[in-house]
Amino acid sequence: METVAEHGATTPRVPRHVAIIMDGNGRWAKARGLPRAAGHQAGAEAVRRTLRGCIELGITHLTIFAFSSENWRRPEAEVDDLMGLLRFYLKKEISHLKGRGIRLGFIGDRAHLAPDILDIMEHAETETAEGATLTVTVALNYGARDEIVRATRTLAQRCADGDLSAEQIDEEAISRELDTRSLPNPDLIIRTSGEQRLSNFLAWQAAYSELVFIPVLWPDFGRADLDMAIEEFQKRDRRYGAVAVS
Ligand code: IPE
Ligand code: IPE
Ligand code: MG
Secondary structure, eight states: OOOHHHHOSSOOSSOSEEEEEOOOHHHHHHHTTOOHHHHHHHHHHHHHHHHHHHHHHTOOEEEEEEEETTGGGSOHHHHHHHHHHHHHHHHHHHHHHHHTTEEEEEESOOTTSOHHHHHHHHHHHHHTTTOOSEEEEEEEEEOHHHHHHHHHHHHHHHHHTTSSOGGGOOHHHHHHHSTTTTSOOOSEEEEETTOOSOTTSSTTTTTTOEEEEEOSOGGGOOHHHHHHHHHHHHHOOOOTTSOOOO
16 A cells, blocks of 8 residues: 555655546647547657657656547547557557667457457567566556456456455455556556546556646647646645645
8 A cells, every 4th residue: 555654755756657648639630620530640649759758757657548448439430540550650669669678568458459459469568578668558448447347357256266255355456456467556647638537547546646637639748748747746745645744
């Protein structure tokens, strides 16, 4: 469990784990009279800039929300465009990411993803497994409630198998079954586009995250915006339910 003692009295200068809800691609495209796919493409450039920024700042974990379990509700053509872009960028960027010490991982339900996308994801994970500079986790077909349902099923099955007792289910046991088991909780969650909600992102892990909402559309997100979000984070007093240490 996170406590003030664990984290020290002061907020670390740079958050260890930043998570981003990259929102506003569609509105960015619409404002320019372009198809929504053009917004998603421009959004991919913003991801590149952000990776560079995180490495320069010494952030060690970045998690980005690329496709939610609810995004299947979009028109099929847009879902196809998004999956196509994912295929394209993942294939194209792997060697580049590896060269910069980036370790790539994914969270979300893999069950209904196209087999070729699964292959690309697995290839990306093994190829970059040695990356020690920045761990980038892509949330793909991810929904926090879905993640908790899947974890609960696994725990229930283990109880039914006699491998676990109900009393042994504690916060640690649940955390270990979540897709994020190998990641620290996010210190800072940024959402672009001005919307102020989590939209089913990291509900369990966000319990004590600092939230920063930026009124910039994701394709316009640049280094100055990242710096501003970090500055805002540094002003926050993280108490974890305890009393502020002055
Ligand atoms: C975020 O931008 C990208 C994804 C959800 C895949 P949107 O596509 O949600 O853009 P807006 O919110 O419609 O502007
Ligand atoms: C959240 O954005 C999902 C991603 C950024 C991938 P949405 O655009 O899907 O969220 P809502 O619909 O505005 O809540
Ligand atoms: Mg949106």
